Every structure is written in C-alpha cells, then in structure tokens.
Amino acid sequence: REREREREREREFIMIFTFSCNLKMQFMLLFSRQGKLRLQKWYVPLSDKEKKKITRELVQTVLARKPKMCSFLEWRDLKIVYKRYASLYFCCAIEDQDNELITLEIIHRYVELLDKYFGSVCELDIIFNFEKAYFILDEFLLGGEAQETSKKNVLKAIEQADLLQEVSNHILWQCSKNLSDLLGNHIATPQ
Amino acid sequence: MPAPIRLRELIRTIRTARTQAEEREMIQKEFIVEFGTNAIHSLSEYNHFYSSMIQPVKSDLNHSTQYVQGLALCTLGCMGSSEMCRDLAGEVEKLLKTSNSYLRKKAALCAVHVIRKVPELMEMFLPATKNLLSEKNHGEILHTSVVLLTEMCERSPDMLSHFRKLVPQLVRILKNLIMSGYSPEHDVSGISDPFLQVRILRLLRILGKGDDDSSEAMNDILAQVATNTETSKNVGNAILYETVLTIMDIKSESGLRVLAINILGRFLLNNDKNIRYVALTSLLKTVQTDHNAVQRHRSTIVDCLKDLDVSIKRRAMELSFALVNGNNIRGMMKELLYFLDSCDPDFKADCASGIFLAAEKYAPSKRWHIDTIMRVLTTAGSYVRDDSVPNLIQLITNSVEMHAYTVQRLYKALLDDISQQPLVQVASWCIGEYGDLLVSGQCEEEEPIQVSEDEVLDVLEGLLVSNLSTPVTRGYSLTAIMKLSTRFSSMNRIKKVVSIYGSSIDVELQQRAVEYNALFKKYDHMRPALLERMPIMEKTATNGPAEIVQTNGETDSTILDTKHLPSITQPASQVGQCNYHICFCFAGIPPMTAYNKNGLKIEFTFERANPNPNIAVITIHATNSTEADMTEFVFQAAVPKQQLRMRVKLTYTHKGSPVQDLAEVNNFPPQSWQ
Numbered sequence: 001r002e003r004e005r006e007r008e009r010e011r012e013f014i015m016i017f018t019f020s021c022n023l024k025m026q027f028m029l030l031f032s033r034q035g036k037l038r039l040q041k042w043y044v045p046l047s048d049k050e051k052k053k054i055t056r057e058l059v060q061t062v063l064a065r066k067p068k069m070c071s072f073l074e075w076r077d078l079k080i081v082y083k084r085y086a087s088l089y090f091c092c093a094i095e096d097q098d099n100e101l102i103t104l105e106i107i108h109r110y111v112e113l114l115d116k117y118f119g120s121v122c123e124l125d126i127i128f129n130f131e132k133a134y135f136i137l138d139e140f141l142l143g144g145e146a147q148e149t150s151k152k153n154v155l156k157a158i159e160q161a162d163l164l165q166e167v168s169n170h171i172l173w174q175c176s177k178n179l180s181d182l183l184g185n186h187i188a189t190p191q
Numbered sequence: 192m193p194a195p196i197r198l199r200e201l202i203r204t205i206r207t208a209r210t211q212a213e214e215r216e217m218i219q220k221e222f223i224v225e226f227g228t229n230a231i232h233s234l235s236e237y238n239h240f241y242s243s244m245i246q247p248v249k250s251d252l253n254h255s256t257q258y259v260q261g262l263a264l265c266t267l268g269c270m271g272s273s274e275m276c277r278d279l280a281g282e283v284e285k286l287l288k289t290s291n292s293y294l295r296k297k298a299a300l301c302a303v304h305v306i307r308k309v310p311e312l313m314e315m316f317l318p319a320t321k322n323l324l325s326e327k328n329h330g331e332i333l334h335t336s337v338v339l340l341t342e343m344c345e346r347s348p349d350m351l352s353h354f355r356k357l358v359p360q361l362v363r364i365l366k367n368l369i370m371s372g373y374s375p376e377h378d379v380s381g382i383s384d385p386f387l388q389v390r391i392l393r394l395l396r397i398l399g400k401g402d403d404d405s406s407e408a409m410n411d412i413l414a415q416v417a418t419n420t421e422t423s424k425n426v427g428n429a430i431l432y433e434t435v436l437t438i439m440d441i442k443s444e445s446g447l448r449v450l451a452i453n454i455l456g457r458f459l460l461n462n463d464k465n466i467r468y469v470a471l472t473s474l475l476k477t478v479q480t481d482h483n484a485v486q487r488h489r490s491t492i493v494d495c496l497k498d499l500d501v502s503i504k505r506r507a508m509e510l511s512f513a514l515v516n517g518n519n520i521r522g523m524m525k526e527l528l529y530f531l532d533s534c535d536p537d538f539k540a541d542c543a544s545g546i547f548l549a550a551e552k553y554a555p556s557k558r559w560h561i562d563t564i565m566r567v568l569t570t571a572g573s574y575v576r577d578d579s580v581p582n583l584i585q586l587i588t589n590s591v592e593m594h595a596y597t598v599q600r601l602y603k604a605l606l607d608d609i610s611q612q613p614l615v616q617v618a619s620w621c622i623g624e625y626g627d628l629l630v631s632g633q634c635e636e637e638e639p640i641q642v643s644e645d646e647v648l649d650v651l652e653g654l655l656v657s658n659l660s661t662p663v664t665r666g667y668s669l670t671a672i673m674k675l676s677t678r679f680s681s682m683n684r685i686k687k688v689v690s691i692y693g694s695s696i697d698v699e700l701q702q703r704a705v706e707y708n709a710l711f712k713k714y715d716h717m718r719p720a721l722l723e724r725m726p727i728m729e730k731t732a733t734n735g736p737a738e739i740v741q742t743n744g745e746t747d748s749t750i751l752d753t754k755h756l757p758s759i760t761q762p763a764s765q766v767g768q769c770n771y772h773i774c775f776c777f778a779g780i781p782p783m784t785a786y787n788k789n790g791l792k793i794e795f796t797f798e799r800a801n802p803n804p805n806i807a808v809i810t811i812h813a814t815n816s817t818e819a820d821m822t823e824f825v826f827q828a829a830v831p832k833q834q835l836r837m838r839v840k841l842t843y844t845h846k847g848s849p850v851q852d853l854a855e856v857n858n859f860p861p862q863s864w865q
Contacts, residue, residue: 104425
C-alpha cells in the first residue's frame, strides 16, 4: 500500500509534468532584414488572422534586436530562437522545455540543406523557388520534429521527388502536345 | 531507399499504356491525387473543407507511391485536426509497422501528432513500438522512434513504467554513438548525430526521473558524455546542456551533480552569449536544490548583471536575488543597487521589490535598512510597486529608534523631487507622523536639519496643489497635515487648509477635509487621541500592516467611524471591499466579553449583516458599573488581516482624571472567524 501511495504521488507529479512539458516547435518563419516574410511553416493550428498578428509582432521584435544580443528571447509564453544568415532571419518558436542550443543546430542544418540544393543559396533562390524550400523543410522536419538526421538522406529524398516531378511534367507536356496535335488537325484546317 | 524502383515502375507503367486515353487516365490517377494532396497541404486547419479532406488523405496514405504516402503523412502530421487524426490513426499505425524506413519515420512523427491531438489513441500504437529500437533499424528510424517513445512516456505514467526497461538499450545506443568512428552522414563538427544524442538524453531524463534503478543504470554514460564531449562548437555544448538537464532531474549521485553544476559554471565564462544564457537559465532552476554549489559561482553571476543582453540581465538578476544571504548581503546589495540605477525600466519594479524583500530578510542593521529603502525610493521611486508603500510604512513604524533619521531623510528627498509618488506617499506619511521630531532637530544618525513648522507645511501643501501628485498622494498629504495639528503649534494654518479642501472637487479629499473639519469643530477633545502616534504594528502572515476596523452599531457612547483615521487605511487595494469589515461565515455566535476592568465592561454581540450575510456586524455594548460617569469615551480597535483579534485602546475621563488603557481581545469564539 505504501508503494501504491508512492506511485500515486509520482503519478500526480508526472501528470503535472506532462502538462507543462511540451517538446515542440510551434512555427518557423523566414524573413528579410526589411521584414518581408519569405517562408512560414506552422505546426500549430491558428487562424490566418492570428498568424498574421504573430508574424507582424515577432518580425518587429526580432528586427529590433541588436547584434550583441543572444539568439534567444522570451516572447509571450514561447522561446524564440533566431539566427541571421546573410539577409535572412531564420526564426523558430519552441516551447518551454526545449533545448535552445540544439534548435540552433536544426536551423543550421536546414540552411545547409538549402545551400547544398541550390548551390550557395541566397534570398533570391528562396523567393523564386519557395515551393522547393518548403519541400526541403518538409523532408527535414515533420510536425516540428526532425524526421531525418542524415543530410545525405534528406537530399536524396528531394532529388527523387524532383525526378518524379520532372517525369510527371514531361508526361503532361507530352499529353498536352498530343492533345493540341489532335485539336490542331481539326481547327487549323480552313473552311 | 526503395524509391527508385517505384519511380521506374511508375514510368514503365505509364509507358505501357497503349492509347493516349489510357495514358491520360494513368497520369490523372497518379498525379492529380498528388496535386490534390499538395493543395490540402496549404489549407489551414480552420478550413471548412476539412472533413472532405479525410478521404483524399486516406487514399493517399494507401497510395502505391511512397512520395504520395509521405506527403499525406506530412499533411496529417503537421496540421491534422482531431477528427482527421481519429479517422486516420489506423492507417498511420499500419505504416508504423512497414519495412519501408522512409515511411516508417514519417509515420512515427505522425503518430506523435495524433497522440497530441487525441491522447486516448496512444494505446493503439503500443504494439508497433515493440521493435522500434532494435539493432537492425539503427540509424534510419532511431531519431523518430525516440521522439515517439518520449511523447508516450510523457503523457502516460503507465507507458513510462512500461518503457523503463528500454534504459539499458538506450544507454547502449548512446555509447555506440560516442565511441563509433566517423560517420560523415550524421556528423556535425566531429560529433556523431547530435540530434539523436540529445533526444536520447531527454528520454533518459524522463525515464530516470524519480527512479533509483534507472538513474543508476545511466549514471556512467552521463558522466562519459559530460567529460568527453567536445566543447569548442555550439553543437557540443548543446549536448552538454541536455546532459546537465538530465543529471539534475534524475536521482544522480552527488559527484555527478557537482560535475553538472561545474559545467554550467564553465558555460558562464564562455564567450558565446547563448551559452551564458542557457547556463543562467539552468542555474536558476537548480539554485534551490543545489544552493551551495551555485553559490560558488556567485561572482560570475553578478558580473552578468552588466551584460548587454536583456534576457541575460534578467536571469542574472533573479539568480542574484536567489543567492543573497546573511553573509553576502552588503556586497550583493551594492551590486544590485547599482544595477537598479542603470537597468531598463522593465526591470526596475521587480528589482526594487527584490531589494526590499532581501533587505527585510537580511538587513545587518536598522540604519542600513532605512538607507537601502531610501536609496531605492530615490533612484527608482516611480517604479516601486503600490503594495510597497504600506509595507515600508510598517517597517518604518517599527524601527522606533530610526524615526527621526528617517523623517529627516525623507523630508530632504521631498525637497529634491516630488514626482515619484511612492516616495512622496511614504514621506508624507512619515512627516505627518514624526513631524515633531523633524522640527525639533532630534536626529542622531546625521546632522539634524533646521526646519520650521511653516516650512514643513509649505512642502505638504505644495504636494496638495502640484499636478505631479496623484489623488492618492493628495490624500496622504492632507492627512499628514491634519496629524501635524497635534504635533505642531501652528493650528490656525492647518485649520485653514483643511477647511479649504472641504469644497474640493476631488470627492475623496473633500470627504476627508469635511471629517477633519468636524474633528476640529465638534470633536476637538478626541483629536489628540485620534491623531497620536501609531503603535508598533505586528507582522501578520501576509506581511501587511494591521488595519483599522469599522465599528458598526449603536452604543451609548460616541463611537467614531474610524474609516478615515490617518493611518495606513490607505488603499491596500489588493484586499478589495473587505477592508473595513470582518468577513466570516457563521451561525449563531455567542456574545463575548471583550474587556472588563475598573467597572468598565465591554461586550461584543454578533449578527448577520443585511443584505450581505457574509459580513458580521459586531455591536459593542459598553457599561459603566461605577458610581461616577465616564465621559469622553473613545474606543479604538486595530484588527490584523488574518486572524480575528483586536488591539483595543480606551480613553475616557473618570472622576475628573483621564484614563487610558490598552488591551488585546483574543477570545473571539472560533465560529466568528472560521
């Protein structure tokens, strides 16, 4: 009975612990020094209005930080981890129990993936190829957690998805070409 | 990954189409579904098409192409609603058992999301976790498996007990990671798969917490990681950080704990401000449990008060307050006062409160204490919290030998600056209370100043008219002026001021002035007693000053409404409406004798108030059993906030001579205050 009671107490403690401990990235934002949002990935359900509000406030807060300050700040009930690479700010919101230092490594890993894929990535690459940037992010993180810790494997998955895309584009092109040939035979002939 | 085979297969399949129509059909089937998934992917959760998305996502989860399946898992795992999760959990569970590691890892993270959304579904994933950590899956799905196990252990104590048996396996995996050779795929600055290391350390933390056996089983590996991890780059420190968090949370032996705190101590000296930040955060968490170990790093922590980063400063401040004790109070207070001078306005309120608290606990002398209070009030006087004012007043009242010194210093501060309201309020109160000491130049601690009654009244009247003064401050100052009527000789001036404010627009001020006027006109005989020096206030559990209770009810003597007694019945606003009433639940409380001496007997009877039955009305019956009259009878009572008891002061004239008595009424029946 003593053990039962102890377990009960432990359970209580663990239950409380559970509610206060969420190891999760809530969202990731990429924005330029001028405050233009380039990428946004949300891992929590929020309305568009809320997302806009959060984005606006957070971008302002991060841009106001001086270079001497550390990469972490408390914002609402979240911890914000941000890092600047050239003209882009990479900004993640993590929950209270998360390890800020490893989040910096996560950001860095994503930058490396982009770099490898685009070859010396710059902001323009992301502006003009944002779907690819999202795709790379989605192969690296899922629900705010890293799904693959090998750089090689992530890039391989993206490579193959690209190939699939190319093939499908080619086939569609083929189809539409055939279709227009067909149509051309009927329409082009003058009456 | 088997993907290339599927892709080739797909292309081959399409090429087998004999007609264009067939070709088109195949493409439509394969790719429109994919595009459909992509479209779904960009919709937000609050889109009302959600329920109609379930079918497409469901079929995608069963698609022949793993990329489509992957997309579906991604969609579900990032923003699936509870409804979607409920419907599709079965598909996810199936995919968790597939041999395709590409899908399996996505399914694991998807399962994590499902569990977060619909915790009751956790059980169904249990069978699939059976072999998640087994050796043949090493590398590919370990990370996501550990994440899934972590989620389950955190949410369910039963799962936690169930998975404790994995500790040896986890220890082994971690050991292999550290000892293994160079693996370029998973390497970050020479460290093998730091992401996995951190997740394993976190899971070990959860499993080891509160469990002796598990904690012991992981002791060695934690020591190994703590001593062997390369610290030149952020990634190594990230692992060390997680290790420290784990050591502090489980039942580690003391040597290991000291090792952890020393790591944090080294972090504090790191050039990288991020590392200093996490060190301070962690030290703050452990300062209560490992106080002595953290004390050793006190000087480094205090240095962090000068850091440029706001978050680091805040943590350093909180930690500094946690480390203050009787031995280091003087040195620490010097640093903290200096910090108060120069810190951002956001910090000042907290810092001031912290200083007051620390001073109260550890002040080496009363003089030092008053000086510290003065320093805070003069440098951060407008940021001090409202509740500090009554607390400080109580403190000052109780430092009897410092009264003359205190009032002098406060008076001088007022001459410099009347903009900081808390300072002005405390100063007004003190001048009202100890103004006689001020003009008679009784200060011993420092050179007494020469000031006349008129000069003092000039200052107080100045507060009344200044735009800088808030209504509350004006109240303090008017009351102070009134109190000086029994301490100063310049009564006419005071009478004039009081009568002027009888027609003030400010209702509070007006009411006070009218009552004080009445004191002068009709109750002048009571005025000295009413306005005399406040007694030492007893500390209550809430650290607040005692309050004057309003006595209701009829008696044969004149009981004055003591609501506006010039004392600390100023807005102690936190208490709300109950300031002047004794609130309690009761049923039929017997009457009691509060006082019985020299022929004067005072009895209390209790009744429910109407309309608020939570308030009791105490009626005081005073009877004189002697032959001579008792005239000019005054009954004053002070009641501490917490317990129901009273300090009572009685004054009356009996047989031509004044009688005064102090008494404590402690014998309230338990029903009256329970």
